[in-house]
Amino acid sequence: MPTPLKHARSFVERHLAGRTADELRARLAPRHTPARPRIPGGTALTPERLHERWQVLNLPARKRDSLADPESLANMEIFARNIENFIGTLKVPVGVAGPLRVNGLFAQGDYYLPLATTEAALVASFDRGARVLTEAGGCTAMLLNEGVSRAPGFAFHSLADAGEFVLWAMQHMDDFRSIAEGTTRHGHLTETRVTVEGNHVYLQLEFTTGAAAGQNMVTIATEAVCEYIRQNSPATPEYSFVEANFSGDKKASVLAFTSVRGKKVTAEVRLPAELVRRRLHTTAEQMERYWRMSALGGVMSGTIGVQGHYANGLAALYLATGQDVACVAESAVGVTRMERIDDGGLYAAVTLPNVIVGTVGGGTHLPSQQACLEVLGLSKPEDAPALAEICAAMALAGELSIIGALSAQEFARAHRRLARGKSVASTAPS
């Protein structure tokens, strides 16, 4: 993360001018004075406990009420399963984009996308992309693969021990499966992979998880396998961990990008030249040029995959539908491709290998999140594959809209409108 020292100097002058080194040191030193009171803990179940918390936080009533409104308090027990130290609810505006026509293996029809965001122009941008796709007859979408993994790590005394363990593990794959699957009704252990690094061994246990995103489920199943290994392996590990940071959980990784994490989905469309002109105000040639320059921009800045702004749509849809929004860190990778085709039209495709969605579990059961799933029409357990395909279709809509705007040089114009507080509904990139 190298910063030129000259540049650092201007930063210092901006922020620290007039402070002596001793003053700065004093600010940075540990302090052992008594701390402010702890938040009265545990899972919130009583109005009294909630009141105690707000006593500690000591905010004006009006501020407090914007979080601790009567409706939220009335539903306290519903929220209690999803949070600790509850003090109320955040209100995030929801807009709807669509309809978005999707011709998928699982998703079939015209979908309205509920998007929760505080970023102006985002809904308008996805709405514009959805309109283009729908007018083209919809996009094709396909779930390509699925799997969630945990990756325990085992440290042995020596490479010889590590080798003996791997030989033994090869002969006990079926045991691993039956033990893992004994902990869960919906999870299946589909493959076990191994990485040896000196006397360290990482396993990668890959599962399918039914309708749930499944992070919890695979952790429990993996711990059972680890316990079996600790009890039975002829070479005993000196220590081991149920997750050795090898599974790509909550972070972008090339390993997950090159395989699958959660669900791998792709979507494509062929747009006629006339539609590109009418709705995106540009040409397929110009969009191909943008794609080429921006793909190399991604390569030269060291991104994982090459894409525009998958994160925008995924964050808004994950949030609205009760998914784990932290998973945007791992999901927002993939490949966007645009090509002009012979008749002046545009071929466009997106591929997202790490979509983490479920229709049960997490926040999916909360009232407003459940309502958003119903806006989508995907609130049943068996809808998880369709929801993943919707993510790809939505990402394609978003890429067409933003690349269209950048190609038509409308991107900055939309930002200027935003800055003046005006509507961006027509050009609408995010």
Next chain:
Amino acid sequence: MPTPLKHARSFVERHLAGRTADELRARLAPRHTPARPRIPGGTALTPERLHERWQVLNLPARKRDSLADPESLANMEIFARNIENFIGTLKVPVGVAGPLRVNGLFAQGDYYLPLATTEAALVASFDRGARVLTEAGGCTAMLLNEGVSRAPGFAFHSLADAGEFVLWAMQHMDDFRSIAEGTTRHGHLTETRVTVEGNHVYLQLEFTTGAAAGQNMVTIATEAVCEYIRQNSPATPEYSFVEANFSGDKKASVLAFTSVRGKKVTAEVRLPAELVRRRLHTTAEQMERYWRMSALGGVMSGTIGVQGHYANGLAALYLATGQDVACVAESAVGVTRMERIDDGGLYAAVTLPNVIVGTVGGGTHLPSQQACLEVLGLSKPEDAPALAEICAAMALAGELSIIGALSAQEFARAHRRLARGKSVASTAPS
């Protein structure tokens, strides 16, 4: 993203068994039947328009009301600046972790962290980490650098033209600055960098943006520079784009990771052995072992940086305080380091080069988000540097808690408790 064909076969059997190739083809083809109605568009300002939207969506009243509650409708105009096609608000539970003592250049004192999430155990985990840090006298935190960039791309006829442009640009850096700064009160153009790839030239304009996250501001300023270039460069670009996917916007990139995007912050602590034992139920030696194995796990899975779960805390705090939660995709990278020190204690540090936060703009002004900023005590424009330092301190709390749990083998136990719907308040990893 290679999948073994054998593995693919089991996927197909699971999902597509019994369907013929022709049936599948039929599902995937474009469809030109009339689409469902479009959402009545634009920025929502009237109850009538809102009503029309719900007519289209056609949900039962109870479901509708969980989004379109009276309070949200009453505040419609407040939300209107942040969203299009508004239909109501999502309710996300907020829990509080802390206090977290921070001894920073900017952040000074004991902070309560408002975290909006639907993931059980998350608040408890950060709360546990905050407690350890606070009992150790607080963590040291430091804002190291700041800057947000836009990266326009220019395509010339030839390398000779590209070279002439670069020579000219070198002589017009001051012009670039005055033009860029003419579009904004708060933004400053601090550096212009250049990348030549054949006849393509990418500029990287780096700005400071005051109290705002500033993505909007830098786009407008950059477009002004692009326009100046198109008008004045002796070599005229054949085409150009205001952003050529080189700035790391909404995605993890090594370039942003090795420099800065938004704010670069670091935090550290030294934990006495006794505190590690008492609060984390493990030893510094065991945590160092975990760090080493997990750092290599990150390296071997191809992550950008090495860290545990920054995304969890950042997503919850960004959401609560009205930041752009899609930026978790770029922010959730960095370096965590843990070392046992001579007296059996633990040194731990986190470094996050891409924290994107502001205390004005985005969703910061919305009522419940503003209340969360006040829970933090950071609702004033000048508080943005402190907010960034809080992000680092919170990330450090989260790393200590999860690595502690994995080292003490409490991680899976907490997940099992979750699965049984029990409290996880004491062990509490996320």
Next chain:
Amino acid sequence: MPTPLKHARSFVERHLAGRTADELRARLAPRHTPARPRIPGGTALTPERLHERWQVLNLPARKRDSLADPESLANMEIFARNIENFIGTLKVPVGVAGPLRVNGLFAQGDYYLPLATTEAALVASFDRGARVLTEAGGCTAMLLNEGVSRAPGFAFHSLADAGEFVLWAMQHMDDFRSIAEGTTRHGHLTETRVTVEGNHVYLQLEFTTGAAAGQNMVTIATEAVCEYIRQNSPATPEYSFVEANFSGDKKASVLAFTSVRGKKVTAEVRLPAELVRRRLHTTAEQMERYWRMSALGGVMSGTIGVQGHYANGLAALYLATGQDVACVAESAVGVTRMERIDDGGLYAAVTLPNVIVGTVGGGTHLPSQQACLEVLGLSKPEDAPALAEICAAMALAGELSIIGALSAQEFARAHRRLARGKSVASTAPS
């Protein structure tokens, strides 16, 4: 690849000062004057043809003879299978390091390493590392996996076609194998993997290749499979390529790093404290510190894996033994780990997933290269696995030597000695 414009300006002043833009443009323009004569082509078999080539090159006799010496001319036919437009031979000095004791699955005993290099200190550095390993009783080494792949790419009209192709391919894996293996005596197709990106499909055909490095073999086998696909697939590709840059050939890639390319090998040792002190003049604690800081240095500079200087040893050994030295680009990745252990000793391990070596084919049969294989004692076809293990053991020797020198602050001292033309035999880092 961003360069600050200010920095670019000093580059320009250094190199281009005093030249006008027009002068520069003139230098850069295509020129259609007659070209210098072409080198008389083809595979060199006659002294006359060689003479013609030297006529064109027109060098003084003394210079010419340093390449076209009598011995090289006498062996012209031997070289002819390995090169075109032959004009003589380059003489590269060879030094020997060792003995290096290796306790491997395949390599067993004390090996002398022939290293061809023009970089002073390199042989001395590896010799020092070999000595440490040998005095510790040798290092353990293990071949972990093997496989070389080709990755043809297929472009279909649509995702539906791509999907149909994949379904068909799943049912014809056995055909792929028999067709591939019909082209080669030594190659076996061990797995076929698939990646779908929109309407593009990449296959990855992984082979074992017997004693040869096998790049040639797998290309021919893959082309046969491609031809079978073009003839038989129900969905016909619009175009296809036998290699779509997905196999990691001649370049470092995370995909190859996370799996295997060529041979994956690992080596480890436990060094007593006394040996670290006596031979490396430092302590295990100091080497662990260096490892930690340098591992994060690798992470923060965006390397693939973390290691010190595998390239130095691999280039010298590949060259000496007639391997394809361009493969250093893909082979010089992996993971080095160092840990102090309880008794003050040091655990050290290296893991190299992409070692590309063979004992037949390439330059292995050339006289001086064959002699180097005999110095190693690995000149038989069945010795390829042992040769790969030697690469790991040598890499471990090199890491111990350089990290020892950096830890003992002898690295710069050795460079200073070099600069004064003195021997570096005792400290000897490279």
Next chain:
Amino acid sequence: MPTPLKHARSFVERHLAGRTADELRARLAPRHTPARPRIPGGTALTPERLHERWQVLNLPARKRDSLADPESLANMEIFARNIENFIGTLKVPVGVAGPLRVNGLFAQGDYYLPLATTEAALVASFDRGARVLTEAGGCTAMLLNEGVSRAPGFAFHSLADAGEFVLWAMQHMDDFRSIAEGTTRHGHLTETRVTVEGNHVYLQLEFTTGAAAGQNMVTIATEAVCEYIRQNSPATPEYSFVEANFSGDKKASVLAFTSVRGKKVTAEVRLPAELVRRRLHTTAEQMERYWRMSALGGVMSGTIGVQGHYANGLAALYLATGQDVACVAESAVGVTRMERIDDGGLYAAVTLPNVIVGTVGGGTHLPSQQACLEVLGLSKPEDAPALAEICAAMALAGELSIIGALSAQEFARAHRRLARGKSVASTAPS
């Protein structure tokens, strides 16, 4: 590096069948029997010492003589500065490709490329590419930037100390420069950059190094700066290292790829449609298709940059001209771009940010290497910039040849000819 356990099993059966776990363990254990004799050490200066070495190696005379030929022995003192434990010289065949017309800022004219390799078809492939470029009027080439860095690391007690050090360093940049430049006649310290990670600080000192590649020079200069820091910094580092694996030395890194290491060069050409057809037997459209699919192949396999086979040409030219061939590990990264242009022609460009070449130092002074520099016509100290531009031009020739062959489906055909021992002069991909 995960391997499916099933796959691992077949590996084990192939290699270890019939061996018991105890037998395997026995092979892997340290052995403390007396080792074979050490190679009589030091820099070889006498025939006696050389004789002793060969006594130890104990090879048949005929084998020995292929390394220790009379000519090599006669030049022993010349080689002695470049190697330790000298036993003779390796003979690597040299072929010539060209002429290659280059219209560069520095390189001007028609160049013959001496290529040392044992890989058949390599010279023919580059020769074919050179012919195409030359017939197009030559390629344009440009040196864009230069710089070699060392990156010392400093560990402080705390972040506060690290911060104080950075503040002090900002005020002593001029001292760093004068101290660094006091150790060298040709090196200049052009910039100092800083990275803070907790209580660790990495500096990155960037130098220009005149005509030499300069790795040695920058190490000595950096050590002098480190010593100054250790003596004068108000915050004293607990430990420090002259290189903390942050400079990209001998390994591909995104940091070096996004900036410069050694010399950054680019080259471009516009090929008329007719020339593409006549010499490459394909069309610009087909080559653009290949480029697009292979660029995404690179992205999806996680390479640094996207390119075809830079390593092949660089390894052969580095070797022939006495460069450090291990640097292929860092040099073989960059960006290749191909675009069909309006008239059916092809635009092609390569950009290599990490070319490490010099015309003095290393092996450049050895007789056959010096002769190769004269074949090129670049043997004078001031020729280093031109040599770097030649590397880019050569890489462009290589990309056109191989992508042409893959597009024309001649790649596998050439490999088949190779396998039958026939000439590949006409199609000639490598």
